[in-house]
C-alpha cells in the first residue's frame with residue numbers, strides 16, 4: 001500500500017445503472033488521500049449511489065451495474081481478480097441510520113476482526129479498546145462492554161458503528177449522511193471525530209447539510225439532476241457531477257451557476 | 269357554501285353511520301363468543317368422557333392372587349409361574365404374540381432357532397419346534413425375554429381380567445348418583461369406582477385389548493419417535509432451502525416458480541402426503557426404511573411440514589432488517605459469514621416458532637399415518653427408527669372407532685394428553701416470540 005500518493009480513489013467516466021435505469025452518468029472524481037471529501041446535492045441525484053460504488057456495496061443490489069473505472073491505489077476495483085469482500089475491508093462504510101448489530105458493544109467492535117479470523121482474546125481486547133478510544137466512545141462505555149449496542153443513544157450508536165468500522169483498519173471510510181438521524185450535540189461529536197480520524201483515514205461523506213460540508217470537508221463535490229422527457233408524461237432522470245473543488249472555492253466562488261443557486265438554497 | 273351537507277342532514281347521516289358501526293361491532297363480538305363457546309364445549313365434552321363412575325369386576329380378584337393385591341411387586345419368575353398356574357395351555361400363545369420372529373402360519377413348524385432368532389432360549393432346544401417344547405421351558409423363555417411390565421400387563425389382562433361392565437359420563441356421575449348405585453347393587457361381585465381415565469397408570473401402561481388396563485405409553489413413545497425424526501429431517505432441509513431462496517437465489521422465473529410451488533404444497537391435504545410417503549418411503553425405499561416404521565412415518569411427516577417450515581423460515585429471514593446485512597457486508601464479511609453471524613441468529617426465534625407450530629400440526633396428524641400403515645395394535649415400545657409403531661392420534665382414532673363405550677372414555681384421556689402436548693408446544697412458541705420481541709426493543 002502506497003500511502004504517499006495524492007489520491008486514494010479515482011472515478012473515471014463512471015455510469016451507474018439500476019437495471020435498465022441510468023442513475024448517475026459520467027462521474028469523474030479524484031478523492032484526495034487523508035482528506036475529507038463531501039458529496040452534496042439535491043435528494044435523488046445519486047450521491048449514495050456513487051458512494052456505494054466505491055466499496056462495491058452496489059454489488060448487493062440485484063441489477064445494479066457500474067460502467068467505467070473506479071481505481072483504488074492504482075488498482076481497478078471492478079477488475080476481474082478483485083474480490084468485493086477484500087474491497088469492503090479496505091474501504092469501510094458508515095450508514096445513515098445507526099445500525100449496530102443486536103449484540104454487545106464488545107461483539108460489535110470485534111465483529112470485523114473476527115471475520116478476519118482473529119480469535120485471540122488479548123488481541124481482540126486491544127483492538128476493541130483502541131477502536132472505542134479512537135471513536136471517542138471508550139469513556140462512556142468502558143465499564144459495560146457487555147451491554148447491547150442497541151441500548152446506546154443514537155449518537156453513541158453511530159460512534160459505535162464508526163468504532164466497528166475502524167476496528168478492521170480500513171484505508172478509506174465512506175459515510176452516508178451519518179448525522180441525519182442525530183441531534184445537534186451528537187452531530188457535533190461525530191464532526192469532531194471525523195476531524196480526528198482524517199489524520200489517519202481518507203473520508204468521504206455524503207451530507208444534505210451544507211453547513212456541515214463547509215465545517216468538516218476539504219473538498220466538496222456537488223451533484224445535480226438532469227432530466228429528459230422521453231415520451232408524453234414520462235421523463236428520464238439521472239445524476240451528474242456538476243462541480244468538484246476545494247470546499248472553500250466551491251462555496252465562495254462556484255464556477256457553475258447551478259452550484260451557486262444550490263448553495264444559496266434556491267432548490268434541492 | 270363549501271359543498272358539505274347542512275347540519276340536519278349531517279346529524280341524520282351520522283346516526284346511520286354509527287348504527288352501521290354498531291351492527292358490525294355486535295357481529296364481531298358474537299363471532300368471538302361463538303368461537304369461545306365451541307372451545308368450551310370441546311373441553312367439557314372431553315372431560316365429560318374422561319372422568320366418571322365405572323363398574324368393574326374381575327375374573328380373579330388381585331387379592332386372591334397375592335397378599336395385598338399388588339401384582340407389580342412380584343418378580344418375573346413368580347409372574348410367569350402365576351401365568352402357568354392359571355393358563356397352562358396358553359403359554360405358547362403368549363410366546364407367539366409377544367416373542368415370535370416369524371409369521372404365525374409357520375410358528376409351529378419352524379425350529380426355535382428361527383422362531384426365536386435373536387432371543388434367549390435354552391441352547392438344547394435350537395432345533396425343536398414349539399409343540400415339542402415343554403411347559404417348563406416355555407416358562408423359562410417367557411421369563412427371560414419379557415419385561416416385568418409386559419408380564420404384569422399380561423397377568424392383569426388375562427388372569428385378573430379386569431372387566432369394565434359399565435361407564436358413566438361425568439355429568440351422569442354427578443347428577444344420577446342414586447341410579448348408578450342401584451345398578452351397582454345388582455352386581456354384587458363388581459365394584460363401583462370413580463375413575464379418572466387419565467392417570468399415571470394410563471400414561472405408563474402399554475396398549476391393551478382391555479380398556480380397564482389399556483394405556484398410551486406405546487403411543488406416546490411412537491409419537492415422540494416420529495416427531496424426533498420429523499424434526500431431524502425437516503428442520504435442516506427446510507431452513508437450508510429458506511436460506512437458499514432468500515439469500516442466494518436470484519429473481520429468475522425458475523426460482524419464482526419454485527417459490528410459488530412451495531406455497532402451494534403447504535396447502536396440499538395431508539392424506540396426499542400419506543400416499544406419497546406410502547409410495548416412496550414404505551414401498552420404494554423399503555430396504556432402507558424397513559416398511560411401515562417410525563422412520564417412514566417421520567420422513568412422511570417431514571415432507572408434510574417441510575413447505576410450512578420453508579415458508580416460515582423465509583418470512584423470519586426476510587424480517588431481518590437489511591441494515592444488519594449491509595453493516596456486515598460493509599465490514600468485509602462474506603455472504604456466508606453474514607448469514608451465519610447475523611441473519612440466522614436474528615431469524616432463529618422466528619424460525620423456531622414456525623417450526624414448533626408446524627410440529628404441533630404434525631403431532632396431531634392422523635391421516636398420513638393411517639395411510640402409511642401405523643400399527644393399530646402393538647405391545648412393544650418403539651426402540652429404534654426401524655421399529656413398528658403407533659401414535660397418539662392413531663390410538664385415539666382406534667379407540668373411538670370401537671363399539672365398547674369404555675374405550676371412548678380411554679380415548680378421551682388420550683385426547684387430553686394430546687391437547688396438553690399441543691398447548692405446551694404452542695405456548696413455547698409464543699414464549700419464544702415474546703422473548704425475541706423484548707430483545708429487539710431492548
Ligand SMILES: Nc1ncnc2c1ncn2[C@@H]1O[C@H](COP(=O)(O)OP(=O)(O)O)[C@@H](O)[C@H]1O
Nearest residue numbers: 018023042043044045046047048049050061239
Ligand atoms: N436500490 C435501488 N434500486 C433502484 N433504484 C435505486 C436504488 N437506490 C437508488 N436508486 C435510484 O437511484 C437514484 C439515486 O439515488 P441515491 O443514490 O439514493 O440518491 P441520493 O443519495 O443522492 O439521494 C434515485 O433516482 C433512486 O431512485
Ligand SMILES: [Mg+2]
Nearest residue numbers: 047048049206
Ligand atoms: Mg442518499
